[in-house]
Amino acid sequence: MTHHSPTPEMQSCIDACTECHTVCFQTAMTHCLEMGGRHVEPEHFRLMINCAELCQTSANFMLSNSPVHAAVCAACAQVCDACAANCDRIGDMEKCAATCHRCAHTCAAMAAMSGHGRLTGTAKHSAH
Amino acid sequence: MTHHSPTPEMQSCIDACTECHTVCFQTAMTHCLEMGGRHVEPEHFRLMINCAELCQTSANFMLSNSPVHAAVCAACAQVCDACAANCDRIGDMEKCAATCHRCAHTCAAMAAMSGHGRLTGTAKHSAH
Amino acid sequence: MTHHSPTPEMQSCIDACTECHTVCFQTAMTHCLEMGGRHVEPEHFRLMINCAELCQTSANFMLSNSPVHAAVCAACAQVCDACAANCDRIGDMEKCAATCHRCAHTCAAMAAMSGHGRLTGTAKHSAH
Amino acid sequence: MTHHSPTPEMQSCIDACTECHTVCFQTAMTHCLEMGGRHVEPEHFRLMINCAELCQTSANFMLSNSPVHAAVCAACAQVCDACAANCDRIGDMEKCAATCHRCAHTCAAMAAMSGHGRLTGTAKHSAH
Numbered sequence: 353m354t355h356h357s358p359t360p361e362m363q364s365c366i367d368a369c370t371e372c373h374t375v376c377f378q379t380a381m382t383h384c385l386e387m388g389g390r391h392v393e394p395e396h397f398r399l400m401i402n403c404a405e406l407c408q409t410s411a412n413f414m415l416s417n418s419p420v421h422a423a424v425c426a427a428c429a430q431v432c433d434a435c436a437a438n439c440d441r442i443g444d445m446e447k448c449a450a451t452c453h454r455c456a457h458t459c460a461a462m463a464a465m466s467g468h469g470r471l472t473g474t475a476k477h478s479a480h
Numbered sequence: 481m482t483h484h485s486p487t488p489e490m491q492s493c494i495d496a497c498t499e500c501h502t503v504c505f506q507t508a509m510t511h512c513l514e515m516g517g518r519h520v521e522p523e524h525f526r527l528m529i530n531c532a533e534l535c536q537t538s539a540n541f542m543l544s545n546s547p548v549h550a551a552v553c554a555a556c557a558q559v560c561d562a563c564a565a566n567c568d569r570i571g572d573m574e575k576c577a578a579t580c581h582r583c584a585h586t587c588a589a590m591a592a593m594s595g596h597g598r599l600t601g602t603a604k605h606s607a608h
Numbered sequence: 609m610t611h612h613s614p615t616p617e618m619q620s621c622i623d624a625c626t627e628c629h630t631v632c633f634q635t636a637m638t639h640c641l642e643m644g645g646r647h648v649e650p651e652h653f654r655l656m657i658n659c660a661e662l663c664q665t666s667a668n669f670m671l672s673n674s675p676v677h678a679a680v681c682a683a684c685a686q687v688c689d690a691c692a693a694n695c696d697r698i699g700d701m702e703k704c705a706a707t708c709h710r711c712a713h714t715c716a717a718m719a720a721m722s723g724h725g726r727l728t729g730t731a732k733h734s735a736h
Numbered sequence: 737m738t739h740h741s742p743t744p745e746m747q748s749c750i751d752a753c754t755e756c757h758t759v760c761f762q763t764a765m766t767h768c769l770e771m772g773g774r775h776v777e778p779e780h781f782r783l784m785i786n787c788a789e790l791c792q793t794s795a796n797f798m799l800s801n802s803p804v805h806a807a808v809c810a811a812c813a814q815v816c817d818a819c820a821a822n823c824d825r826i827g828d829m830e831k832c833a834a835t836c837h838r839c840a841h842t843c844a845a846m847a848a849m850s851g852h853g854r855l856t857g858t859a860k861h862s863a864h
Contacts (some may be wrong), residue, residue, distance in 0.1 A: 356766065370754070374799060381657065381800030382740065385650040392648045394641040395547055401637065401657070402546045408792070409537045415758060416765035418530045419523055420559050427555040431548050484638065498626070502671060509672035509785065510612060513778040520776045522769040529765065529785070536664070543630060544637030651803055658802045665793045674786045675779055676815050683811040687804050 362414050365425065365462045369411035372432060372455035377404035379448045387444070396442050403435040407455060414462075422466035425459040432456035490542050493553065493590045497539035500560060500583035505532035507576045515572070524570050531563035535583060542590075550594035553587040560584035618670050621681065621718045625667035628688060628711035633660035635704045643700070652698050659691035663711060670718075678722035681715040688712035746798050749809065749846045753795035756816060756839035761788035763832045771828070780826050787819035791839060798846075806850035809843040816840035 358366060380400035384391035391397070410428040413421040436452035439445035486494060508528035512519035519525070538556040541549040564580035567573035614622060636656035640647035647653070666684040669677040692708035695701035742750060764784035768775035775781070794812040797805040820836035823829035 356770070370758070374754070377796060378799040381654060382650075385648065385653055386740070388648065392641065392644065394545075394638075397641055398544050398546050398637060399548065402541055402544060402548060405537055405540055406552060409533055412533055412761060413530055415762040416526050416530060417522075418526050420527065420530060420562050423555040423558045424534060427551040430551045434548050484642070498630070502626070505668060506671040509782060510778075513776065513781055514612070516776065520769065520772065522766075525769055526765060540633060543634040650801075654800050654802050655804070658797055658800060658804060661793055661796060662808060665789055668789060669786055672782050672786060673778075674782050676783065676786060676818050679811040679814045680790060683807040686807045690804050 356417065358414060358417070361462065361465065365458045366411050366414045368455040368458040369407040369414070369428065372451050373404045373407040373411065375448055375451040376400050376407065376435065379445070380404065390442055391444075393442075396438055399431075399435040399438045400448070403431050403452065406431050410459060422463045422468040425466075426463035426468045429456045429459035429463060432459065484545065486542060486545070489590065489593065493586045494539050494542045496583040496586040497535040497542070497556065500579050501532050501535040501539065503576055503579040504528050504535065504563065507573070508532065518570055519572075521570075524566055527559075527563040527566050528576070531559050531580065534559050538587060550591045550596040553594075554591035554596045557584045557588035557591060560587065612673065614670060614673070617718065617721065621714045622667050622670045624711040624714040625663040625670070625684065628707050629660045629663040629667065631704055631707040632656050632663065632691065635701070636660065646698055647700075649698075652694055655687075655691040655694050656704070659687050659708065662687050666715065678719045678724040681722075682719035682724045685712045685715035685719060688715065740801065742798065742801070745846065745849065749842045750795050750798045752839040752842040753791040753798070753812065756835050757788045757791040757795065759832055759835040760784050760791065760819065763829070764788065774826055775828075777826075780822055783815075783819040783822050784832070787815050787836065790815050794843065806847045806852040809850075810847035810852045813840045813843035813847060816843065 357363075377400075380397060384397060384400065406424075406428050410421070410424045413424045418424075432452040433456045436449045436456060439449035439452065485491075505528075508525060512525060512528065534552075534556050538549070538552045541552045546552075560580045561584045564577045564584060567577035567580065613619075633656075636653060640653060640656065662680075662684050666677070666680045669680045674680075688708045689712045692705045692712060695705035695708065741747075761784075764781060768781060768784065790808075790812050794805070794808045797808045802808075816836045817840045820833045820840060823833035823836065
């Protein structure tokens, strides 16, 4: 096949998103459901499922060489950050938190390479 | 059932995203593939498929009452805008363009209600 | 647009799958997580999330006028049946159970129209 | 974490489905769109996109330790077979065809382990 392959940076980001989808979804649907208690608190469980889905979508944007992948990577970085922070708070979620942190970092870098800032801090206040 | 229902604004945005997913995906996979020519140009076809998927993800975030739906709505507004503009350029895509415009407008309003600016214009330059 | 539209039967099945996705996913992520207890039992919650996702996939196959939609409709009928039965057992899930029953019925009819039997009863024993 | 991990057979099937999703979706959205011609024929392109999505759904069922994964694995085996055969007919799709063949084989075995026959041959005629 002769098509244009992803850059090494984009391939790393695809891999990080795919891994984060897998870890978040599998952990939520097995570990969290089986442990119960704080692991099925609405806010925590929603972040896990939402994060898993957005990582999958972000990976699919990059796999398709989308002209607008940066917007999704920026959002994905923010949701992964929120999920990682929540996992740290809940506890007993070290692998998931580490995977989310890695994915957030890679997605933020991918968004920035395309002119998108990370959607936190002053960015949202100066937007209109 | 006693759970908290979406606000009317959020329900409208869920409906707009669901409609935009349906119209973009169905149009791409039937009309565009059957017409061929400019309708299967990579940039156009990618925007159609990417837009459909992100609208589905955005709807799912809001259906789950996600604490982080605004980030995805903001990204969705931007991708819908890009898809609408591309449909206008390609031509013979009026229904899809109108649906994308409507969804972009609703998602941008939903993101703004939650403190997220639209991810365009000066926002990306002032981010860091 | 000039593309071939879905038959009325297929359009009904697309609508039933879209509705079932929405109701199962929203109910799981709001009602079930907020109620807790038996509503977050692993088997129940998995069926809700799995059923929601397969209904979405089934709708997308039909929206794309897929040559192989019958296989997915047959599987969807079976998963919707299982989810409906489980909702009846858990209780306080009437709307979701009714939606799953309707979707199972429509998907089974769609699969049968295309030469696929419902994937239950003797079918699985005679397969090889 | 203490949750029940997938069996080696199920882990292999998850990996095969994830790989098949990635290869089919990326090949469709880059190679096929960039090559054009027979690579964007409706039947071929639909099978590629449909196969990619069902593999993703099948992987997610197994990642969640779903009680009804066998129905989806059986459907996935059939769709992967159809996609592989179509890739062989179109030509210049060797990697994708091989990946689909492997995934079809693994999914059929996973379905059979759970009492589901492969959804081909006489099965559909004897179903009711």
